[in-house]
Amino acid sequence: MPQYLPRLRWLQPSVGLLLVLALTLVLYPFADDNRGLRALAQLLDIVVVFSVMCMLRMHDLWLRSGWAISVPLVVLQLAHLLWPGWGWVPVPMLTAQVAFHAYAVMLLLGYVLRDDVVTLDELYALACIYVLMALLWASAYGIVVHYDPSAIYINPSNDPDGHIGWSDLVYYSLTTLTSTGYGEITPVAPAARALAMLQQVVGVLFVAILIARLTGMHRSRSRVETKD
Numbered sequence: 351m352p353q354y355l356p357r358l359r360w361l362q363p364s365v366g367l368l369l370v371l372a373l374t375l376v377l378y379p380f381a382d383d384n385r386g387l388r389a390l391a392q393l394l395d396i397v398v399v400f401s402v403m404c405m406l407r408m409h410d411l412w413l414r415s416g417w418a419i420s421v422p423l424v425v426l427q428l429a430h431l432l433w434p435g436w437g438w439v440p441v442p443m444l445t446a447q448v449a450f451h452a453y454a455v456m457l458l459l460g461y462v463l464r465d466d467v468v469t470l471d472e473l474y475a476l477a478c479i480y481v482l483m484a485l486l487w488a489s490a491y492g493i494v495v496h497y498d499p500s501a502i503y504i505n506p507s508n509d510p511d512g513h514i515g516w517s518d519l520v521y522y523s524l525t526t527l528t529s530t531g532y533g534e535i536t537p538v539a540p541a542a543r544a545l546a547m548l549q550q551v552v553g554v555l556f557v558a559i560l561i562a563r564l565t566g567m568h569r570s571r572s573r574v575e576t577k578d
Contacts (some may be wrong), residue, residue: 351454370394371481375520380566382515392431396424402454412457419450437506439530441496444489451486455479468567476560480527483556487549494541495519501539508534527553 356380361498381387399420426443429436458479462472463522493500495514502514509518522535526549537543 364471364478367405367478367493368399368474368481370401371399371478374398375481378387378517378520381524382517389431389467392427396427399450400422401425402450402458416457419446422446423450444492444496446487448486448493451482451489455482455486455572457484465561468564480556483552484520484523484527487527487545488519490545491519491523492516492540494539494545498539498541501536501537501542503536505534521568523549529553 373502374391377387377391377394381391403420423443423446426439426446430443430471458475462468462475462479475520478567491502499514499572502518505512506512518535525535526546529550537546540551
């Protein structure tokens with residue numbers, strides 16, 4: 351192994367996925383009004399799908415299930431990118447996104463929690479999980495808004511055209527997940543409120559359970575080192 355590789359300890363398998371997710375979050379606010387950036391953001395969404403599939407070493411059954419979910423999702427994402435006028439694509443695509451993000455979160459959680467010692471890559475994976483959870487709920491909100499455009503209210507000064515874009519849904523989802531409080535965007539319809547309440551509970555429990563798990567791992571490691 352080359353001598354310079356140990357210096358790149360931060361370069362872990364989950365880093366690539368985390369960087370792509372971070373880049374998509376930065377692009378989303380600019381992509382709603384720019385067709386080129388919108389296409390780039392959608393291509394990055396596809397990269398996220400393949401990044402998740404390639405970084406996880408899974409049992410054959412889980413791997414087949416993953417590809418069964420991800421391949422239709424990629425096809426729908428490409429259809430939405432190439433033929434944005436097709437009105438039937440958004441709901442199946444958003445539904446597939448919910449399924450894939452839930453699948454990715456579940457597998458990444460299994461990857462993080464299966465060991466007794468937390469590695470650097472698993473810490474990066476935890477950050478990926480948090481972002482994927484936000485995207486999962488953003489897709490769910492997108493389905494609700496598709497059928498009821500008034501389900502989520504945005505202050506007119508922040509949304510002059512009255513259109514709720516994908517970046518608005520992601521922003522709203524992150525605001526709900528982190529429980530930072532609503533300002534210019536709030537849930538109105540019962541379905542949107544129900545999803546928001548579930549997401550707030552999951553967001554709080556995720557942090558609490560994560561802290562408890564990491565604390566338990568640290569204590570277990572300390573006991574082992576003390577015995578040795």
